[in-house]
Amino acid sequence: MDEKIPGFESWTVCSNSALRRATRQLGQLYEEVFAPSGLRGTQFGLLTQIHMNDKPSLKFLADGLVMDLSALGHTLKPLIRDGLVELVPDEKDKRVKRATLTEAGRAKWEEANRLWAEARDRFENAFGTEASEELRKTLNRISSPAFAESFRR
Numbered sequence: 001m002d003e004k005i006p007g008f009e010s011w012t013v014c015s016n017s018a019l020r021r022a023t024r025q026l027g028q029l030y031e032e033v034f035a036p037s038g039l040r041g042t043q044f045g046l047l048t049q050i051h052m053n054d055k056p057s058l059k060f061l062a063d064g065l066v067m068d069l070s071a072l073g074h075t076l077k078p079l080i081r082d083g084l085v086e087l088v089p090d091e092k093d094k095r096v097k098r099a100t101l102t103e104a105g106r107a108k109w110e111e112a113n114r115l116w117a118e119a120r121d122r123f124e125n126a127f128g129t130e131a132s133e134e135l136r137k138t139l140n141r142i143s144s145p146a147f148a149e150s151f152r153r
Contacts, residue, residue, distance in 0.1 A: 019142075026123075033119040037112040044116060046075055047101065047109045050085060055098040057090065066143050084108050 011017045030041040039047070049061055056064075062072045076099065079085040084105035090096035101109060124132045141147055 029122075030116075030119050033115050033122070034112060037108065037115055039108065039112050042075055043079060044109075044112045046072075046079065047084065047105060047112065048116075050099045050101055051106070051109050055088070055100045058087075058097050058099065061099060079105070 011021065027041055034041055034044060037044070046061070046065070049064060050056060053060065058069060058072060058076075062069050065072065067075075076085060076087075080087065082104075083102055085099055086102055087097045088100055090098055127135070
């Protein structure tokens with residue numbers, strides 16, 4: 001699947017450029033699938049992390065999503081406004097805020113999760129199941145703190 005795109009040869013030598021181009025294209029394709037839910041792909045990803053991690057702290061979410069707290073706040077703001085997510089103080093340390101899905105948030109997540117399953121199936125049909133799994137492993141490695149530490153050395 002080593003496709004050559006006329007005029008783009010110079011872009012294929014940079015991992016960062018290739019990854020950003022792929023991310024933009026895949027993001028656009030997933031946005032098309034998510035459109036009926038009214039959620040953006042980034043919002044669904046955030047709802048999923050909240051759903052799967054049982055009241056995660058904002059720091060936990062930011063670290064896991066490789067974003068700073070202000071960017072996380074920006075992404076959370078419409079979800080809170082729309083009544084899908086609420087922030088609650090940690091039971092032991094009131095300074096720590098934890099995110100939780102509201103009843104409406106759980107319902108929206110379930111709706112969007114069905115769409116995500118469709119997008120995942122489309123991706124795996126187009127890219128291949130084994131290649132998809134290998135790609136996720138590679139991308140998870142690149143987004144790990146260990147990779148960032150190694151890169152900075």
